[in-house]
Amino acid sequence: MLFILLLMAGRLLSLYS
Incomplete structure (x- = not known):
């Protein structure tokens, strides 16, 4: 789950x- 959040954050950045 954390990994998915990190991926989403990276995409937003x-x-x-």
Whole structure:
């Protein structure tokens, strides 16, 4: 579950950067 949250966070960061 944590891994999925990290992947989602990374995807959001890539979208904002």
